[in-house]
Amino acid sequence: MTSLILLIVSLLLGLYVLVLRTTLRDLQTDLRVHRAKTSRYIEQITQRKAQLSQTIQHYDYQNSLMMALANSAYDALIVVDDECRVIALNQAAQTLFPAEQPVNQKLIDLTHKTELSMMVDDALINQEVSFEEQMTIDDRHYRVRAQVYRLGEQVFVGLALHDITQLVKLNRARRDMVANISHELRTPIANIRLIIDGLFHEQDKPKRKDTISSLRAIAKETDNLLWLVQEMSDLSMIESGQSIVRLVEQPLEDIVEEAVERMAERSDAHDIQLVRHIPAKLMVLCDRDLIQRVFVNLIHNALKWSPRGDAVTISAVEQGDEVVITVLDNGPGVPPEAVDRIFERFYQVDASRSSGEGSGLGLAICRHIVEAHGGRIWAESNANGGGGRFSFTLLSVPPADDTPPRPNFAL
Structure with a gap:
């Protein structure tokens, strides 16, 4: 009887061991499967990380390239948000502002030019239109262009300030020169015209029949010169804003x-x-x-x-x-x-x-x-x-x- 019991227990233990071994094999199989999946996940994450790293490097390169181009420009370039806060600028623009850190500051606080802020406001209101105006900042003359840009739902305004101070000075010098030349020419030409008129009315006309046609030609050309001088003077006065x-x-x-x-x-x-x-x-x-x-x-x-x-x-x-x-x-x-x-x-x-x-x-x-x-x-x-x-x-x-x-x- 005892032997039978031991035999039954031995069989039960054998069956239990068999079940355990089967379960262990199943667990080992599942573990290998999970390890394979985990390995694939890790590989995918590693690849994604490498791709993101390459993308970041690409955009860093593009950003560095854009900043290099912007900083090499003679024009002052400024980008402001829809609240007129400076969010980016190049080196030429930094020289316009006394503040060491102009980024995130209001444009009006930096320039104290209401015209510039109003130009940004106009660009934001008319978002499909670019604006161009001429204004003076710190005794220098600029041609300013404003253009609206969009990035998703965000709206920005790009400002380009082209320094035309030298051009303004040259134009002023040209107008002054034209005005001076016109002034200097007017008197001698008028005197020539008076002399010609006097020759026409002298009493010895019969002696000068051959010269009458020449005098008339001189008078005509003198009138043309007077007309030219007057036009030069008028245009100089108009362009200088004196009229x-x-x-x-x-x-x-x-x-x-x-x-x-x-x-x-x-x-x-x-x-x-x-x-x-x-x-x-x-x-x-x-x-x-x-x-x-x-x-x-x-x-x-x-x-x-x-x-x-x-x-x-x-x-x-x-x-x-x-x-x-x-x-x-x-x-x-x-x-x-x-x-x-x-x-x-x-x-x-x-x-x-x-x-x-x-x-x-x-x-x-x-x-x-x-x-x-x-x-x-x-x-x-x-x-x-x-x-x-x-x-x-x-x-x-x-x-x-x-x-x-x-x-x-x-x-």
Whole structure:
């Protein structure tokens, strides 16, 4: 009996050992599987870490490259957030700020220039538009450009400040030189003209018949020189800001008549009729003397290109809150390629086709004056014929109860 019990116990123990061995084998198998999975996870994590490290190195390189490019630029480059706080800048920009750590500070606190902060605000409001203005910071002149950038939901404004101090000084020196030359030339040329006039009126004309034509040619060239000197002087004064635009209600018809009277001698010399189509009682808001100069220059230009015996037409029509004025001649007109450049200083269309008069300054003066009035000036191409057509706009005078204040502007 005892032996049977021992045999049964021995069998049970054998079965238990067998179960344990099977369980152990299963555990070892699971362990190998988990080890393999863990190894794969570790390998994946290691690969991901290497990829992230490469990505970080790439962006660090790109950032270093961008900063190197930014720091090599002569322009001051600044990036601000939507609260106008500086978040990045290059070395050129750091020289503008007295603070050692300009980052995270308000732009207005660094520059004390409300114009710069207002420019950022305008860029943020009109987020698809870039702005460009000229302003002075610490006695230096800058052309400032603002551009909006987006990174996800964040909005930034990039500012580029280009130092134009030297250019401003050169322009000022050029204007001063032109003004000085004009002043120095005006007196001797005027004296020459007086002497020529005196020669025309002396009593011994019969003895000088052969010289009359020469004297007339000299007189014509002297008048052209006087015109050139006057244009140089006018343009210098306008570009220097010394000329003030005083807007006053004016009858347009009177301004045109005065300009026509001033050009009567020249139009007679060219045998050209000056035709006016100006509505009576049409009132405009302008500086009378300056706008009369625009008419004189446009008429002078039309006479230069018109064939002898022809006519130059001056017309005006009211369109909404402005008046469109046109000076039309029957000359060769403005070539299409010259339309965009015709109002540039010293630019001239083929001079061989004109009467030879003019300096290339008259239309530039017209543009300055009209734009200072808040108007527009343009030339139309002669692609379909029709001669030269120059038009500009002035503010029309509204009814008396709606008349706005009359500001003064500096050209």
